[in-house]
Amino acid sequence: AQSVTQPDIHITVSEGASLELRCNYSYGAxxxxxxxxxxxxxxxxxxxxxxxxxxxxxxxxxxxxxxKRSQSSxxxxxxxxxxxxxxxxxxxxxxxGGADGLTFGKGTHLIIQP
Amino acid sequence: xGGITQSPKYLFRKEGQNVTLSxxxxxxxxxxxxxxxxxxxxxxxxxxxxxVNDFQKGDIAEGYSxxxxxxxxxxxxxxxxxxxxxxxxxxxxxxxxxxxxxxxxGSRLTVL
Numbered sequence: 447a448q449s450v451t452q453p454d455i456h457i458t459v460s461e462g463a464s465l466e467l468r469c470n471y472s473y474g475a476x477x478x479x480x481x482x483x484x485x486x487x488x489x490x491x492x493x494x495x496x497x498x499x500x501x502x503x504x505x506x507x508x509x510x511x512x513x514k515r516s517q518s519s520x521x522x523x524x525x526x527x528x529x530x531x532x533x534x535x536x537x538x539x540x541x542x543g544g545a546d547g548l549t550f551g552k553g554t555h556l557i558i559q560p
Numbered sequence: 561x562g563g564i565t566q567s568p569k570y571l572f573r574k575e576g577q578n579v580t581l582s583x584x585x586x587x588x589x590x591x592x593x594x595x596x597x598x599x600x601x602x603x604x605x606x607x608x609x610x611x612v613n614d615f616q617k618g619d620i621a622e623g624y625s626x627x628x629x630x631x632x633x634x635x636x637x638x639x640x641x642x643x644x645x646x647x648x649x650x651x652x653x654x655x656x657x658x659x660x661x662x663x664x665x666g667s668r669l670t671v672l
Binding site: 455488548 | 662
């Protein structure tokens with residue numbers, strides 16, 4: 447079965463430090479991959495997506511992600527985090543070519559230390 | 561502004577009662593989805609619909625029902641058969657295919 451793995455349940459980063467959140471996918475030679483962010487009690491907002499082409503994808507709020515087929519990974523990065531980046535982050539892959547919705551990882555909770 | 565509206569935001573019900581969560585979108589999207597979110601579990605797909613008058617079960621459809629009579633609306637009923645209904649429910653829509661999902665703000669259901 448298709449699965450998305452986010453190995454880190456919690457990550458703590460100091461404000462101004464760099465960030466990398468890990469994601470591994472399991473399905474598809476040409477995966478469609480997404481990163482979403484969720485503030486407490488809110489819906490999910492799309493940060494960025496990868497369909498094909500350039501393996502380094504730029505998103506909103508200064509985030510980027512790199513697709514590495516050899517490692518089945520799609521890690522999210524930010525050079526310098528802000529306190530407002532504290533949230534839950536979800537990696538997702540399109541299921542069944544996309545027609546069946548998205549399969550989500552279990553999320554990584556990001557804590558920002560002052 | 562276009563978007564997805566879920567209501568109510570908070571809902572309390574007694575055990576054994578059916579409840580219906582509303583989801584309306586004005587994005588003119590063909591596909592709509594219901595996900596359930598529990599702490600530490602990520603999002604799990606309950607039902608989805610790619611076109612009016614048609615819908616498919618997701619990974620955890622037992623104890624839930626849906627309808628899709630209009631393109632804009634995709635209500636979810638949590639029935640008394642759902643063994644553990646307390647959760648955060650998220651509705652989403654997309655243009656279809658492998659496109660991104662757009663999410664509503666969610667509905668938190670607590671069964672007492």
